[in-house]
Amino acid sequence: MGKPMALNLRKHGFEVIVHSRSRQPVDELVAAGARAADTPAAVALHARVIVTMLPDGPDVSQVLEAEHGVFSALQPGTVIVDSSTIAPATARRLAAETLARDAAYLDAPVSGGEIGAIDGTLTFMVGGDSTALGQVLPVLSAMGKPERIVHVGDSGAGQICKACNQIVLGGTMTVVAEAIALARKNGVDPMKVRAALMGGFAQSRVLEVHGERMINANYKPGFKGRLFKKDLGIAMAALSEAGVPAAASAVVTQLVHAQVAQGHGEDDYSAIAEVVFDLAGLTGN
Secondary structure (H helix, E strand, O other): OHHHHHHHHHHOOOOOEEOOOOHHHHHHHHHOOOEEOOOHHHHHHHOOEEEEOOOOHHHHHHHHHOOOOHHHHOOOOOEEEEOOOOOHHHHHHHHHHHHOOOOEEEEOOEEOHHHHHHHOOEEEEEEOOHHHHHHHHHHHHOOEEEEEEEEEEOOOHHHHHHHHHHHHHHHHHHHHHHHHHHHHHOOOOHHHHHHHHOOOOOOOHHHHHHHHHHHHOOOOOOOEHHHHHHHHHHHHHHHHHHOOOOHHHHHHHHHHHHHHHHHHOOOEHHHHHHHHHHHOOOOOO
């Protein structure tokens, strides 16, 4: 996700300084005109807008708080935009630590997957100071659609919104998989069923994109199942802390756990369908 986001910044004329634990994306971005930094601190020394895209909360904490992390060289007035999906409590803590250094932190997780990152059409769900968001709007607009950059509230609100997003995605993917399984077990062409459903109230982006993936068993990852498992863990914790019933999300979470346990954790998260198909006694396409 981070590499295509940075490429879109370059396409829009921004000077970009990059650091990653993996060398290949750095080399590709340097070839596109970016500058490489040896440490997160080296990025913080020169950049006044810092965008992080990392797998989980401990990774974000490490990048910001480690010996050669962002905080060690953070300049006053800098805005940190964390587009990772992490626990809301972690986002709030990091926001407070950033503010204590005379800088701003926005939790700004995204939706749209790898396709949205490549096309520059991501949705940003932003928590934090609205003034800081105004400062970085041109940067976010280079990576996402301006009308989909939504300020949802104070620090942590962006992560709550992302949890809501993953809850809806997981439930929708599960019922789409069940519908495809029902069609297949009755000898009805699932692609024609999908086409019919796309013309009515059952229409959704999940049915359009992931429904086709499920029918064709094309699980080349845009977003890996093991990361979706992590995201649903965050969502389930948030539901529990808020006292919200989670009957549907609990079932989806178990199916995702099964997906990962069956060796599909590196596949796209839409491979949850394979668990549904196995339970339905379906093999092959």
